[in-house]
Amino acid sequence: MTTHQNQNQLFVGSFIYSKNLDELEYLHGAAICVDKEGKIVAVERDCDEQTAIETVFPGLGWSADEVVVSVTKDGQFFFPGFIDTHLHASQYPNVGIFGKSTLLDWLNTYTFPLEASLADPLKARKVYSRVIRKTLSHGTTCAAYYATVDVPSTNLLADLCLAAGQRALVGRVCMDQLSPAYYRDDSPAASLAATRASIAHIEKADPGMRLVRPVITPRFAPSCSAPLMRALGDLAKEMPHLSVQTHISENAGEIALVRELFPMESTGAADDSYAAVYDAFGLLTDRTILAHAVHLSEAEADLIKTRGAKVSHCPCSNSAITSGAARVRWLLGKGIVCGLGTDMSGGYSPSVLEAARLAALVSRHVAMGGDEKAKLSVEEVLYLATKGGAEVVGLEGRVGGFEEDGEEDGNVDVFGWESWGDMVAKWVYNGDDRNTKKVWVKGRLVHERK
Amino acid sequence: MTTHQNQNQLFVGSFIYSKNLDELEYLHGAAICVDKEGKIVAVERDCDEQTAIETVFPGLGWSADEVVVSVTKDGQFFFPGFIDTHLHASQYPNVGIFGKSTLLDWLNTYTFPLEASLADPLKARKVYSRVIRKTLSHGTTCAAYYATVDVPSTNLLADLCLAAGQRALVGRVCMDQLSPAYYRDDSPAASLAATRASIAHIEKADPGMRLVRPVITPRFAPSCSAPLMRALGDLAKEMPHLSVQTHISENAGEIALVRELFPMESTGAADDSYAAVYDAFGLLTDRTILAHAVHLSEAEADLIKTRGAKVSHCPCSNSAITSGAARVRWLLGKGIVCGLGTDMSGGYSPSVLEAARLAALVSRHVAMGGDEKAKLSVEEVLYLATKGGAEVVGLEGRVGGFEEDGEEDGNVDVFGWESWGDMVAKWVYNGDDRNTKKVWVKGRLVHERK
Numbered sequence: 001m002t003t004h005q006n007q008n009q010l011f012v013g014s015f016i017y018s019k020n021l022d023e024l025e026y027l028h029g030a031a032i033c034v035d036k037e038g039k040i041v042a043v044e045r046d047c048d049e050q051t052a053i054e055t056v057f058p059g060l061g062w063s064a065d066e067v068v069v070s071v072t073k074d075g076q077f078f079f080p081g082f083i084d085t086h087l088h089a090s091q092y093p094n095v096g097i098f099g100k101s102t103l104l105d106w107l108n109t110y111t112f113p114l115e116a117s118l119a120d121p122l123k124a125r126k127v128y129s130r131v132i133r134k135t136l137s138h139g140t141t142c143a144a145y146y147a148t149v150d151v152p153s154t155n156l157l158a159d160l161c162l163a164a165g166q167r168a169l170v171g172r173v174c175m176d177q178l179s180p181a182y183y184r185d186d187s188p189a190a191s192l193a194a195t196r197a198s199i200a201h202i203e204k205a206d207p208g209m210r211l212v213r214p215v216i217t218p219r220f221a222p223s224c225s226a227p228l229m230r231a232l233g234d235l236a237k238e239m240p241h242l243s244v245q246t247h248i249s250e251n252a253g254e255i256a257l258v259r260e261l262f263p264m265e266s267t268g269a270a271d272d273s274y275a276a277v278y279d280a281f282g283l284l285t286d287r288t289i290l291a292h293a294v295h296l297s298e299a300e301a302d303l304i305k306t307r308g309a310k311v312s313h314c315p316c317s318n319s320a321i322t323s324g325a326a327r328v329r330w331l332l333g334k335g336i337v338c339g340l341g342t343d344m345s346g347g348y349s350p351s352v353l354e355a356a357r358l359a360a361l362v363s364r365h366v367a368m369g370g371d372e373k374a375k376l377s378v379e380e381v382l383y384l385a386t387k388g389g390a391e392v393v394g395l396e397g398r399v400g401g402f403e404e405d406g407e408e409d410g411n412v413d414v415f416g417w418e419s420w421g422d423m424v425a426k427w428v429y430n431g432d433d434r435n436t437k438k439v440w441v442k443g444r445l446v447h448e449r450k
Numbered sequence: 451m452t453t454h455q456n457q458n459q460l461f462v463g464s465f466i467y468s469k470n471l472d473e474l475e476y477l478h479g480a481a482i483c484v485d486k487e488g489k490i491v492a493v494e495r496d497c498d499e500q501t502a503i504e505t506v507f508p509g510l511g512w513s514a515d516e517v518v519v520s521v522t523k524d525g526q527f528f529f530p531g532f533i534d535t536h537l538h539a540s541q542y543p544n545v546g547i548f549g550k551s552t553l554l555d556w557l558n559t560y561t562f563p564l565e566a567s568l569a570d571p572l573k574a575r576k577v578y579s580r581v582i583r584k585t586l587s588h589g590t591t592c593a594a595y596y597a598t599v600d601v602p603s604t605n606l607l608a609d610l611c612l613a614a615g616q617r618a619l620v621g622r623v624c625m626d627q628l629s630p631a632y633y634r635d636d637s638p639a640a641s642l643a644a645t646r647a648s649i650a651h652i653e654k655a656d657p658g659m660r661l662v663r664p665v666i667t668p669r670f671a672p673s674c675s676a677p678l679m680r681a682l683g684d685l686a687k688e689m690p691h692l693s694v695q696t697h698i699s700e701n702a703g704e705i706a707l708v709r710e711l712f713p714m715e716s717t718g719a720a721d722d723s724y725a726a727v728y729d730a731f732g733l734l735t736d737r738t739i740l741a742h743a744v745h746l747s748e749a750e751a752d753l754i755k756t757r758g759a760k761v762s763h764c765p766c767s768n769s770a771i772t773s774g775a776a777r778v779r780w781l782l783g784k785g786i787v788c789g790l791g792t793d794m795s796g797g798y799s800p801s802v803l804e805a806a807r808l809a810a811l812v813s814r815h816v817a818m819g820g821d822e823k824a825k826l827s828v829e830e831v832l833y834l835a836t837k838g839g840a841e842v843v844g845l846e847g848r849v850g851g852f853e854e855d856g857e858e859d860g861n862v863d864v865f866g867w868e869s870w871g872d873m874v875a876k877w878v879y880n881g882d883d884r885n886t887k888k889v890w891v892k893g894r895l896v897h898e899r900k
Contacts, residue, residue: 092863093863093865093867093868095863095876095879095880096862096872096875096876096877096878096879096880097868097872097875097876098875099827099828099875100825100827126865127865130863130865134863319811319814319815320810320811320814320879321814322814322817322818322825324818325815325818348879348880349879349880350861350880351861358811360770361769361770361808361811364769364770364771364772365769365775365815367772368772368774368775375550375772377549377550378549411800411801411882411883412546413542413543413545413580413584415543415576415577415580417543418543418547422546422547425546425547425548425549426545426546426547427546428546429545429546429770429798429799430545430546430798430799430800432861432882433861
């Protein structure tokens with residue numbers, strides 16, 4: 001693969017990106033310079049290649065013959081890479097395979113057997129290589145992955161992300177109860193030790209966390225004993241540079257189970273809610289990524305806001321396994337930071353663009369319930385898919401990679417009379433991996449469509 | 451385009467199709483013979499190419515060197531063509547462009563201006579050619595199209611379908627009130643005359659309705675005066691070989707409007723419901739295709755069942771423009787025949803497979819409302835997309851065209867350990883036009899993916 005790593009690069013043409021939740025910036029005839037380290041060092045409006053060479057390169061000390069140039073063709077545009085804030089790399093082979101299940105039976109029927117089987121390193125390599133390739137092909141430049149309980153294969157996932165150039169949070173899954181004996185940690189102590197081992201491997205593999213970083217990953221409250229929850233809360237305090245990721249309030253049965261497993265008398269929680277359980281164990285922090293958050297109470301949402309925890313909205317999964325319709329407008333209204341997750345394989349699609357599309361649709365189902373303001377616009381779902389997601393995974397201001405997008409030979413038909421806003425709406429609703437021509441992370445070309 | 455028309459053909463390999471609502475038939479190592487007229491003349495289990503040549507061809511009077519042979523590769527299968535029971539060919543350029551609108555403002559803002567503009571024959575040719583090409587590429591072998599008010603361009607749509615080899619019902623849109631002055635029929639008489647002119651053209655273009663047929667198309671009750679409704683009801687009686695297509699009960703505002711426009715005292719309807727209005731004018735027949743049917747009452751559904759009218763379920767559109775979640779399980783439970791419609795551009799996707807996927811998702815949103823049995827399975831949504839749709843458009847037992855499907859270089863990743871049932875589920879949830887390699891209608895190869 002051509003990478004252009006360690007070369008200065010010039011990107012020229014049309015750039016589209018979220019200014020804020022409500023607005024996209026359309027920048028045409030602009031130029032962006034990216035240095036050898038993959039950092040954006042200049043953004044120039046009204047600038048073509050020749051102008052950049054003459055007026056921008058001298059200030060950067062660049063000479064034109066050393067610079068790799070990428071120019072958008074008619075109808076193409078650069079767009080920031082998508083952030084997938086929640087997905088299980090280990091479940092990728094099961095996308096689309098969920099029958100009529102709901103969360104708890106889905107875990108036992110489809111999910112645990114597959115995850116356990118990835119202790120086989122050859123199988124893990126095959127699955128993880130393909131999920132990275134597939135998500136890159138859909139423009140996902142940064143992913144918050146759950147791997148499995150197994151340390152070597154979790155470490156392998158991190159190594160493969162590093163080799164492929166995909167930014168990633170990679171979490172070894174902690175679970176010491178309520179899952180099959182063939183697939184769980186032996187004890188809280190064993191779980192903690194395995195987690196430390198995986199963190200140590202990943203931090204050594206990518207010192208400074210340039211691309212890949214470990215993430216503390218209690219699967220979800222029902223799979224973790226109170227001692228394990230406590231130990232992971234302490235670990236989060238010990239390692240304030242790491243994010244925490246887990247699930248919350250996805251499904252009614254799960255919520256009842258948490259209430260039963262963690263009575264407030266035993267945890268010392270402030271109330272008997274799901275959010276209060278995580279909070280009691282020190283896991284509800286401003287570095288915590290909470291997937292789903294479908295059935296939160298007002299008090300839980302307020303607690304999450306107070307603690308600064310973030311929400312990964314996973315509309316594909318929530319609809320597919322009949323979990324519910326998350327009220328994203330309500331979460332945003334409380335000031336809670338939200339991003340999007342594909343949640344493969346509860347969700348069937350590897351595409352954050354599909355997640356954005358389904359976030360728009362699910363918001364309309366919330367609106368059908370009476371709250372007309374619940375509807376999310378094209379601008380809003382693209383914000384969640386990029387800037388919102390960056391904030392969820394703790395990389396706000398750092399994920400500046402742009403992908404180049406176009407309208408050739410895919411599923412989007414452009415007639416020539418559309419406005420740019422219309423073109424973006426058409427892309428959001430019918431675009432797929434074919435519209436993603438090239439993907440860069442930190443200036444490195446990590447995917448190219450032939 | 452290679453067509454293989456007027457040649458005998460042999461199809462060998464794996465065939466998957468709906469046996470009934472609940473079951474798919476998986477036929478591996480089978481052979482199907484299609485004669486020069488495009489009719490299936492033999493279906494043989496446990497039969498390869500050589501066996502077919504030796505044991506089947508003699509009985510058909512075929513010699514092997516005159517027969518075109520198509521064989522599925524590993525992981526590929528033949529699947530019946532999809533039936534799109536409701537779409538507006540004229541709205542295709544607007545797919546994805548609907549903002550936060552709902553039905554009535556969507557019509558005025560996005561839809562009427564575009565439809566009116568297709569009176570320009572060059573523009574109509576461009577739009578209609580592309581919608582036919584696009585739907586064929588997604589495996590739609592039969593489509594129930596709405597064109598526009600304009601006769602020449604409606605006729606052009608029929609001519610283009612005929613030339614491309616796509617089965618189609620083509621309807622000139624009847625509307626003489628409550629739409630902008632620039633886009634409506636001048637009077638009930640003018641509307642009827644224009645409709646007759648279009649019917650005459652299409653019947654002359656394809657005598658015997660081999661591929662293309664006209665369809666009586668009152669847009670929906672609010673756009674038609676009572677005299678026009680009456681005239682079209684009479685026309686349906688006069689032409690019992692033609693289907694009728696219209697919309698029903700899509701959106702709350704529309705339903706209120708119908709009640710206001712057609713008080714039961716004026717129509718002589720049995721009650722003040724939307725279905726009773728169509729019934730009062732003779733438009734609720736066993737050849738009537740009713741799009742949407744989201745908010746029907748028990749009595750309306752019972753009336754529809756009694757009259758034998760059919761329902762086109764359009765989940766993409768219903769979610770996108772916030773119309774509601776149709777209760778398909780409830781309709782099926784009443785014995786009402788249902789198929790799927792893309793309803794472009796209320797729906798944004800040209801793909802019936804996407805409609806099937808969204809029918810599954812929307813049924814889960816209905817289930818979230820409390821009816822766990824509402825969920826539609828992979829088998830059920832594929833039935834709606836094929837056999838159900840055939841019955842909706844009045845071609846049951848006649849649409850036997852098969853498309854060849856495969857798993858190469860698309861968005862579906864197959865690992866090799868999946869069952870055939872799992873492969874079909876993966877295709878339903880992540881497949882797209884890339885998985886449709888070739889499409890035949892009546893034995894003619896009408897689309898091939900290079």
